Amino acid sequence: MKAIQVGLLGIGTVGSGVYNVLKRNQHEILRRAGRGIEITMVADLDTARAQSLVGPGVRVVDDARAIIANPDIDIVVELIGGYGIARQLVMEAIEAGKHVVTANKALLAVHGTEIFAAAHRKGVMVAFEAAVAGGIPIIKALREGLTANSIEWIAGIINGTTNFILSEMRDKGLDFDVALKDAQRLGYAEADPTFDIEGVDAAHKATIMSAIAFGIPVQFDKAYVEGITRLAAQDIKYAEQLGYRIKLLGITKRTAKGIELRVHPALVPSKRLIANVEGAMNAVMVQGDAVGTTLYYGKGAGSEPTASAVIADLVDVTRLHTVDAAHRVPHLAFQPDAMSDAPVLPMTEVVTSYYLRLRVADEAGVLAKVTGLLAAAGISVDAMLQREAGEGEKQTDLIILTHSVREGTMNDVIAQMQGLATVLAPITRIRKEELA
Amino acid sequence: MKAIQVGLLGIGTVGSGVYNVLKRNQHEILRRAGRGIEITMVADLDTARAQSLVGPGVRVVDDARAIIANPDIDIVVELIGGYGIARQLVMEAIEAGKHVVTANKALLAVHGTEIFAAAHRKGVMVAFEAAVAGGIPIIKALREGLTANSIEWIAGIINGTTNFILSEMRDKGLDFDVALKDAQRLGYAEADPTFDIEGVDAAHKATIMSAIAFGIPVQFDKAYVEGITRLAAQDIKYAEQLGYRIKLLGITKRTAKGIELRVHPALVPSKRLIANVEGAMNAVMVQGDAVGTTLYYGKGAGSEPTASAVIADLVDVTRLHTVDAAHRVPHLAFQPDAMSDAPVLPMTEVVTSYYLRLRVADEAGVLAKVTGLLAAAGISVDAMLQREAGEGEKQTDLIILTHSVREGTMNDVIAQMQGLATVLAPITRIRKEELA
Incomplete structure (x- = not known):
């Protein structure tokens, strides 16, 4: 023929x-x-x-x-x-x-x-x-390999540039700007890296996966997109101390209210296989009701x-x-x-857990005020880390890991915390995904 | 319809x-x-x-x-x-x-x-x-997802029972017999576990993968099959010290002479994702000439x-x-x-690297004799570990990691080492796969 x-x-x-x-x-x-x-x-x-x-x-x-x-x-x-x-x-x-x-x-x-x-x-x-x-071959896995399943969620490292930058930041303790320049020099990031570092490229891919996983139309305009440009080296270090690594994840998830579709940096337990995906490699986790967790790993570009x-x-x-x-x-x-008409949820309706870093005055009562606000909103604390203030220092970092809560509620609490006189700088908030 | x-x-x-x-x-x-x-x-x-x-x-x-x-x-x-x-x-x-x-x-x-x-x-x-x-969905990945590639090799953890036992041995320092009993008690191993622990089940699966990867007929009778029953807790410990984990791998590989098809325990660098696949989980690495390394992970049974x-x-x-x-x-x-008529190679023609553990007399000249035999056969040493003999002990363990060599050559050298008066017990030999 x-x-x-x-x-x-x-x-x-x-x-x-x-x-x-x-x-x-x-x-x-x-x-x-x-x-x-x-x-x-x-x-x-x-x-x-x-x-x-x-x-x-x-x-x-x-x-x-x-x-x-x-x-x-x-x-x-x-x-x-x-x-x-x-x-x-x-x-x-x-x-x-x-x-x-x-x-x-x-x-x-x-x-x-x-x-x-x-x-x-x-x-x-x-x-x-x-x-x-x-x-x-993740499209094939989703469309054909897992047809038996009601897919529950997908979480993927689907942008090699940002994973390379995050690996460099962790390995070498670099700040974002320095790691980006390294990535550009080595050919892992483009001269204009906006689409990669702002999460847009990952959101395109997550949007496609959400459609084929849940049978909804592609809806990129509904995706929540947050990149890695505001990540600080110290958050990567604190996360590590708490047993987590920070990865830029593309996530889509089926919930009773609708579909979550979001790209943002996230703390992932270090012991998860996906937390150990380094450099420019990609990996996608898929959770199906019959198959359980599966993971697909390889080169995402080139x-x-x-x-x-x-x-x-x-x-x-x-x-x-x-x-x-x-x-x-x-x-x-x-x-x-x-096709399904399940709506893509606004980010305020997403339920996840959080890493918070507060720059606080090193004085009595700060912790009580902060945890009081969390308790009043019904948010439980999963872990806490308070750095001892350096000699002569009058402020310190307070790190809080929370249990799951609606993002809208967390936004309100962060705004309240930010209003405290003893909170001295903008609060850092990074989402945390257990992927279990 | x-x-x-x-x-x-x-x-x-x-x-x-x-x-x-x-x-x-x-x-x-x-x-x-x-x-x-x-x-x-x-x-x-x-x-x-x-x-x-x-x-x-x-x-x-x-x-x-x-x-x-x-x-x-x-x-x-x-x-x-x-x-x-x-x-x-x-x-x-x-x-x-x-x-x-x-x-x-x-x-x-x-x-x-x-x-x-x-x-x-x-x-x-x-x-x-x-x-x-x-x-x-590894069959689909191999048959459809990677059709562009000339597949170079596949290495997989494709038997959950043995991976569970090996994880237990490493985590808890157990010997094989104890870990097997635990696995049976917990339902991870059958009352008659022979097919699993002797590597037969993994060899069935490796045989099927070799056929669809290389376009050869299924040839289970040509597979080399070695299980985990002779693995000792101390080898797992030594491997760990050298930066490796021991996994039961099903391997099939294309070489100029023919196809390798083998199941045996192998040292794998701890930093490889597959080395971190724990418990009863499965994972398969596939190396293609275009795609590079890919990995597929999930539940292999149930x-x-x-x-x-x-x-x-x-x-x-x-x-x-x-x-x-x-x-x-x-x-x-x-x-x-x-279909291809590429032959499945006998194990003596397989080329890989090795971990050797020798129980030797703690006296001058032993190391020279052992390394002399390796050198004479053209086998280079990659790493060596000699335990200090305990107080009053007159013998000690000598661990050698080699570079790649034909298995037939290694068999000869092991026989020669075994003949040395200063080698006091049967030599332990475990293959080592870099999977790079």
Whole structure:
């Protein structure tokens, strides 16, 4: 049988990885897929560079629409990124009856509803394993491996840049700014790292996971997003003393009231496997009612790890593109007519536990006032750490770990604490997840 | 559409888990699969107990063949275990045109070639996610998630009983016999634990993984199998001092000469995630040339975790049973006409590194003799630990970690060391895997 024809939109880091891995492992992939998979066209603005990457056998164009318009092309791989032109091209490819493979988490988290609806209408596949956690087959695990389960929650380290920075801060006692500069120097963070360090990239991925875990539409606009830019080295140190590590987690959780969807730094017990995921690695924990806890670990970014996921999608599409959609896995794991309307909860309705650091005057009665406010709000204290004030110092750090409470309640109590005359600086609040 | 009809052969721990999870999550599973999945018949020798488990709506029989002969049954789930009657029934079900889901690793590792050939001829699916690592979707990851990769090696903790025993030995400094009794008392080990503690169960699973990773037939008879019964508490302690933990690993690896397939205790660097997998949990590391290292973690046994895998297979079969086999994932990941004839290597050809413990006379020249033998065979020493002899003691332990060497060479050197007059007891040899 003739090889299936693939057109790449964009050949940067991931695109060249896809080309190289497909070429290197073509025999092995053919033995698995039963049909060859061949990149026959590439669109890139820098045609000279693109042509030098793929050699003379591949047609290189500067107009992506030439690929979409080509009737010989079966699958369009979108690797442009962002939600501008990428969105238009993906929609046009779908309208042209092409199957689409994309690594574009931003696009799917924001415009997924429109895209999947169009794909459903046209009967084409849109595959996106590479959009979450790079080479880790987490989309497949969620959509197919855990279908027996009512999924309870997912918590993942799904941004390698921030995990690298946090690992450096802990290992070397660095402050955020210094660790960020190191990460940039070493190629782990981009020149403009905003999307990574502010948690936006992780929130895109968490949004996609929440949809396929719970059968809700993608709702990036409802996600709570907090990055790591305000984390201080001393909080990492205090957390360590209390038996925790701080990780940027993407969390989505089913509760009686609705779905939690949030990205923020969190204390995680040091003994959990996920707390020991270091450097730029990714890991996702999934809690299902039947299977219990599972964890998936690997490289979340990079040329060939991401290509691994793109090509797995190409093999799936090669296998299933000619069958009726009823035989394929639904785009968002649940049948389009069986989606849930469970609301995504505002952050004030989230229930979790907290780490609080208060800079307080070293005088009698401070502790009583602070704990009094917690008690009045019905918040129990799980652990407390008060540093002995240094010689001559008149203030000290008071660290409190709480049990679970509604975030809205905690906000009120923090505001009250902040009003105490003996609380001398803005209170630091970091959420704590036991992940048990 | 009418629900797909499932018949269970055997309703013990796993079978009742399948029934309960399917019932509890029927709405969620229907929303995913697009079609109901219903257990309509159960065969079990204890019909009264079976009927009480499934209630009056399900037909319970004592003759499994009544299920196979029933034209309304679409899928037969084999949960009998072993390779006696289970093999006959699976073959008969296939011949009757039924799709089969099984958790039976022993059956597939030993008779897989015959079973998959028959299934291929009849055009039916045989799904077996539950056969390896319980609820962890590792079969799906290997067969579908990592199709882009030339897989280099797999190393897994794939037997919960032995991992529980090893965790207890390390935590509490217990000897093997004591830890085994604890495991039996707590329900983590069976009354006859032979298959678990001798490594046979892990070898069944490693055999299945080797086939789907490398596209070779299942060859359990070629697997090297060594259990944990001879492990001493002191080796666990010495390993710890050297920065390692001892785990029972199922390993399969592609080399230029052929495929390694082996189960044995191994020292693993303590900093590796897999070294920190404790208790009855399972974890599998997979190294692919594109994706790098990935790891999959979860419960490897138990009623509902195993049911999770069985039901995921039921959903896959529900989706794909009416399409042509070309649209399905091949049973062993590679197309039946594209299997590899790479040989499984004898253990003497395996190349790995070693931990050696020698009980030696505490006298001058011993170390020179021992290291002389290693040097003569071209084996480099990675680390060494010699305990100071206790007061009045005339012998001591000498621990050596080596670099990589062919097992056959190491066997010769150990025999030579054993012949030294100053080596006072049988030498302990444990393999060491860096997993990097």
